[in-house]
Amino acid sequence: MSTSEHGKHTPSVTMRDVAKAAGVSVATVSHVVNDKAGARIGAEARRRVQEAVAALGYRQNALAKTLSQGTSRFIGLVADAIATTPFAGQIIHGAQDEAWKHGYVLLVANTDGNTAVENDAIAMMLEHQVHGILYSTWYHREIVVPEALHQTDAVLVDCFADGSGLRSVVPDEEQGGRTATEELLAAGHRRIAFINTTTPSPAQSGRLAGYRSALTAAGVGFDESLVFPSEPAQEGGYAATSRVLASGATAVFCHNDRVAMGLYDGLREHGRRIPEDIAVMGFDNQDVIAAHLRPPLSTVALPHYELGAAGVRVLLGIEEPPAPSLQLRVACPPIQRESI
Amino acid sequence: MSTSEHGKHTPSVTMRDVAKAAGVSVATVSHVVNDKAGARIGAEARRRVQEAVAALGYRQNALAKTLSQGTSRFIGLVADAIATTPFAGQIIHGAQDEAWKHGYVLLVANTDGNTAVENDAIAMMLEHQVHGILYSTWYHREIVVPEALHQTDAVLVDCFADGSGLRSVVPDEEQGGRTATEELLAAGHRRIAFINTTTPSPAQSGRLAGYRSALTAAGVGFDESLVFPSEPAQEGGYAATSRVLASGATAVFCHNDRVAMGLYDGLREHGRRIPEDIAVMGFDNQDVIAAHLRPPLSTVALPHYELGAAGVRVLLGIEEPPAPSLQLRVACPPIQRESI
DNA sequence: CTGAAAGCGCTAACAG
DNA sequence: CTGTTAGCGCTTTCAG
Numbered sequence: 001m002s003t004s005e006h007g008k009h010t011p012s013v014t015m016r017d018v019a020k021a022a023g024v025s026v027a028t029v030s031h032v033v034n035d036k037a038g039a040r041i042g043a044e045a046r047r048r049v050q051e052a053v054a055a056l057g058y059r060q061n062a063l064a065k066t067l068s069q070g071t072s073r074f075i076g077l078v079a080d081a082i083a084t085t086p087f088a089g090q091i092i093h094g095a096q097d098e099a100w101k102h103g104y105v106l107l108v109a110n111t112d113g114n115t116a117v118e119n120d121a122i123a124m125m126l127e128h129q130v131h132g133i134l135y136s137t138w139y140h141r142e143i144v145v146p147e148a149l150h151q152t153d154a155v156l157v158d159c160f161a162d163g164s165g166l167r168s169v170v171p172d173e174e175q176g177g178r179t180a181t182e183e184l185l186a187a188g189h190r191r192i193a194f195i196n197t198t199t200p201s202p203a204q205s206g207r208l209a210g211y212r213s214a215l216t217a218a219g220v221g222f223d224e225s226l227v228f229p230s231e232p233a234q235e236g237g238y239a240a241t242s243r244v245l246a247s248g249a250t251a252v253f254c255h256n257d258r259v260a261m262g263l264y265d266g267l268r269e270h271g272r273r274i275p276e277d278i279a280v281m282g283f284d285n286q287d288v289i290a291a292h293l294r295p296p297l298s299t300v301a302l303p304h305y306e307l308g309a310a311g312v313r314v315l316l317g318i319e320e321p322p323a324p325s326l327q328l329r330v331a332c333p334p335i336q337r338e339s340i
Numbered sequence: 341m342s343t344s345e346h347g348k349h350t351p352s353v354t355m356r357d358v359a360k361a362a363g364v365s366v367a368t369v370s371h372v373v374n375d376k377a378g379a380r381i382g383a384e385a386r387r388r389v390q391e392a393v394a395a396l397g398y399r400q401n402a403l404a405k406t407l408s409q410g411t412s413r414f415i416g417l418v419a420d421a422i423a424t425t426p427f428a429g430q431i432i433h434g435a436q437d438e439a440w441k442h443g444y445v446l447l448v449a450n451t452d453g454n455t456a457v458e459n460d461a462i463a464m465m466l467e468h469q470v471h472g473i474l475y476s477t478w479y480h481r482e483i484v485v486p487e488a489l490h491q492t493d494a495v496l497v498d499c500f501a502d503g504s505g506l507r508s509v510v511p512d513e514e515q516g517g518r519t520a521t522e523e524l525l526a527a528g529h530r531r532i533a534f535i536n537t538t539t540p541s542p543a544q545s546g547r548l549a550g551y552r553s554a555l556t557a558a559g560v561g562f563d564e565s566l567v568f569p570s571e572p573a574q575e576g577g578y579a580a581t582s583r584v585l586a587s588g589a590t591a592v593f594c595h596n597d598r599v600a601m602g603l604y605d606g607l608r609e610h611g612r613r614i615p616e617d618i619a620v621m622g623f624d625n626q627d628v629i630a631a632h633l634r635p636p637l638s639t640v641a642l643p644h645y646e647l648g649a650a651g652v653r654v655l656l657g658i659e660e661p662p663a664p665s666l667q668l669r670v671a672c673p674p675i676q677r678e679s680i
Numbered sequence: 681c682t683g684a685a686a687g688c689g690c691t692a693a694c695a696g
Numbered sequence: 697c698t699g700t701t702a703g704c705g706c707t708t709t710c711a712g
Contacts (some may be wrong), residue, residue, distance in 0.1 A: 014705055025683045030707060040681055062467040063403045063412065064705035067688050070352075072403065082433045086426035086628070093422045096450050105464060108448050110436050124445060127402040234632040258632065265634055268608065288426070288628050292574040292598065294605055354689055365699045370691060380697055404689035407704050 013056045022052040029053075033060065066129065075104045075312060076125035076133040078118065082110040086286065087304050088138045091157060094308025095134055102316055104131065115146065122148040132315040134308070135159070140170055140202050157311040158304070160327055167326045169310045171302050173203050176332030177210020177253075180281045180300045184251040185218045187279060187340050192220075193249035195240050195259050197232035203255070207283065211253060230255065234262035241266025251279035251340070257286040260297055260339075279340040283332075296337035303330050353396045362392040369393075373400065406469065415444045415652060416465035416473040418458065422450040426626065427644050428478045431497060434648025435474055442656055444471065455486065462488040472655040475499070476648070480510055480542050497651040498644070500667055507661045509650045509668045511642050513543050516672030517550020517593075520621045520640045524591040525558045527680050529619060532560075533589035535580050535599050537572040543595070547623065551593060570595065574602035581606025591619035591680070597626040600637055600679075620679040623672075636677035643670050 015033075019026045024045055032041055032049045041049075052058070066072045077095050082088050096106045107128060109121035125133055132153035137143060143159045145166060156168035184192050194211050197204050212222045228243055230236030237259035244252055244263070254260040260282035264274065272278050274295055282290055282299035290297040310330055313319040321328035355373075359366045364385050372381055372389045381389075392398070406412045417435050422428050436446045447468060449461035465473055472493035477483060483499045485506060496508035524532050534551050537544050552562045568583055570576030577599035584592055584603070594600040600622035604614065612618050614635055622630055622639035630637040650670055653659040661668035 012705090016705080026706075027683060027685095027708080028681090031682090034707085036707095042681060045682075059463070060467050061407075061469060061705050062464075063469055064407050064688090065707075067401075067404050067407055067690090067704090068706045068708085070688065082429050082436070086429070089422050089426070089429035089432075092429075092432070092448065093450050096422070096448060100449070105468065106448055108432065108436060108446055109440070110433050123399070124402075127400050128445065129401060129403055234634070238634070258628070261632070286628060288598070288626060292601070294574070294578070352689090356689080366690075367692085367700080368698060371698090374691090382697060385698075401689050404704090405691075407706095408689075408691045410704065 012061075013058045014061070015058070017056055018049065018052045018058045021056060022048040024049060033058075072129040072131055073104050074107050074125075074128055074130040075099045075315060076107045076109070076122075076128075076130040077136065077308075078109045078111055078121045078125070078133060079136045079138070080111055080113040080118075081138045082108070085138050086288070087302065088136070090304035091136050091138075091308035091311075094305035094310075095157075095312050096308070097305075098309035098312040102312070102318075104312070104316075118146050119148050122146060122151075126152060134311045134315060136308070136311070140173065142202070153315060155311050155314045158307050160325075162325075165326070167314050167321045167328070169307050169314060169321070169328045169330060170202070171307065172329035172331050173206025174210040174213070175329070176283065176300045176302075177207030178214040179210070179332065179334045180207070180253050180283060181211045181214035182218075183298065183334050183336070183340060184253060184279060184281055185214060185220070187251070187275075189251035189279060190220055191247075191249045191251070192226065193244050193247055193252040194227045195230045195237060195244065195252060195254045195263065196227055197236075197255045197259075198229045199232060207255060230259055232256055233258050234265070237262025237264075238266045241270060245270060245272070245278075249278070251281070253281045254283065256284045257282040257289045257297060257299055258284075260299070261289050261293060264293055264297075274339050281340060285335050290335070290337065293339075295339050298337045298340045299335050300332045301335050303332060306330050352401075353398045354401070355398070357396055358389065358392045358398045361396060362388040364389060373398075412469040412471055413444050414447050414465075414468055414470040415439045415655060416447045416449070416462075416468075416470040417476065417648075418449045418451055418461045418465070418473060419476045419478070420451055420453040420458075421478045422448070425478045426628065427642065428476070430644035431476050431478075431648035431651075434645035434650075435497075435652050436648070437645075438649035438652040442652070442658075444652070444656075458486050459488050462486060462491075466492060474648070474651045474655060476651070480513065482542070493655060495651050495654045497647050500665075502665075505666070507654050507666045507668070509647050509654060509661070509670060510542070511647065512669035512671050513546025514550040514553070515669070516623065516640045516642075517547035518554040519550070519672065519674050520547070520593050520623060521551045521554035522558075523638065523674050523676070523680060524593060524619060524621055525554060525560070527591070527615075527619060529591035530560055531587075531589045531591070532566065533584050533587055533592040534567045535570045535577060535584065535592060535594045535603065536567055537576075537595045537599075538569045539572060547595060570599055572596055573598050574605070577602025577604075578606045581610060585610060585612070585618075589618070591621070593621045594623065596624045597622040597629045597637060597639055598624075600639070601629050601633060604633055604637075614679050622679075625675050630675070630677065633679075635679050638677045638680045639675050640672045641675050643672060646670050 019029045111118040136157035137159040145161045145164045160168040230240045282297045285299045285301035359369045451458040476497035477499040485501045485504045500508040570580045622637045625639045625641035
């Protein structure tokens, strides 16, 4: 260790240093390090520059570059809850991968849903000259757009705000509900119960609509008495067990994996085997749960990674949500395991 | 909508614009917007500047500022898996909150454990003049440090590399194991089984050491035959059930919550009630699982949020890991629920 | 083919 | 108290 403390702090080799070492001008260096198209640089000069770069360990200063070009390579991601759920992480992951792919870098901020923090976060991103902002929530819902968001290009991820004029990317709840139901139908079930959440949300109405449409399309018909309300957690699924059993259903589509997990418990207590006696379908594909229940739970995945990735694509103008909703709906694919 | 497309793209009001509008120089503007200590600015001038700022909607350009000051406000976080687990998100969250608190901004990158990506990520961060880098893994382990990391200030989070000279922040596995065991001891148990993982890791040895020391300290003594090997997932806990039962233990400390979840299943099949017939203690406090098992699982929490936060504190020199290990161990607190 | 020079938006002495 | 003036590291015409 030559330096004191831990700081290997930037001896900062600049372009000028490289230029001097290579015996050329900074303009030339700039051209070779950026592989400028229109710039015809002599083989000899180019070689000398490259050698100098290697020798000195030169690295561009992305900030200076941004300043001089006037265009930044940052994309901001403000989330209401990075951590409350395993899901949020996937959104970050998808956004980061996609941003990276296009040469952008992600600036993240967590706000815990606090409006003041939210505004600060957005302000900070604006000061950093972000190209745009991804505003995401950890579960699909309608939001009221923070005022500050309008000062830049923004796209909503896993949330939406009708009439705001903002583009958004959300999971296709209806298609998801339909898919889940179709899986059960395909296994031969005709009497399919649906334990739905009592919380009003796009998930509640969308999944129900999907369930209904799949049933109808299969000529089975929708039976109101087969849908059971429940809080969207283990406790709710457990509590719904006897009613579901009493309905004579041979399969049950649960609003989410946690409900399914509770139902598993209830079913077991009633001595029912899954899937022999009754099939169970979840929703969300919450890994820690779904993949490890016994039997592993068949479910439908919430495409969080894709939401994040699609968010940056929309922001960069690579993809365009259809008018008039300006919502890009991304599919929720079925995950087959052993509960059907 | 006045502008075409979605771009409210930076009309960019600069300091010069403000200066002109306020009839002062840019230096004056700089002083008032930064509330410079030593700068005595007349009340009148200050007011005019503030008005101009408000009127024009001026916002600092953080990048230009950085460039001129030579010191950036970025902290990089490179993670091997942002999303694979609910945990990683908490590290980001903690790091982000703490960084923010000190006026820093988090730049995140996910590498999926891919070395090439890792180096690119680090290079990118260096180009952005980060103040330093937090290198984190999603489970506590020893790593080999990417070469590039040595080119800046770095601290390891949830991992370590003895002899690398790098400071790290890790969970205190031993204290965690001790705490878990003590909870069981406090409930009056004397014959306490331990289902440990078969995977060598700081968690494996640390939790065992803690279990052992708690037992010894309580005068109960360590009994090798009470520790059962298991893969660290539901399946392992389930499989260990009969052996555990045969041992006559009245309580069992599981290597993690997932193992506990599997054990719950096994115990139920054997007709044992928790905690009446046998007490169960987990580890990790994996929310989706622990809080919603029936009965809710008592466990010990892995302090991911704190790891992230402490990581930035160490990076900023606010906290200093003790030599010679250079490891800052953060406590794993017990979470009491109803399985004991 | 290559170099000089003018900025990008802001800060920091240093003069007045 | 406030304005001038150099840069920070890089890009980008525009000459040569």
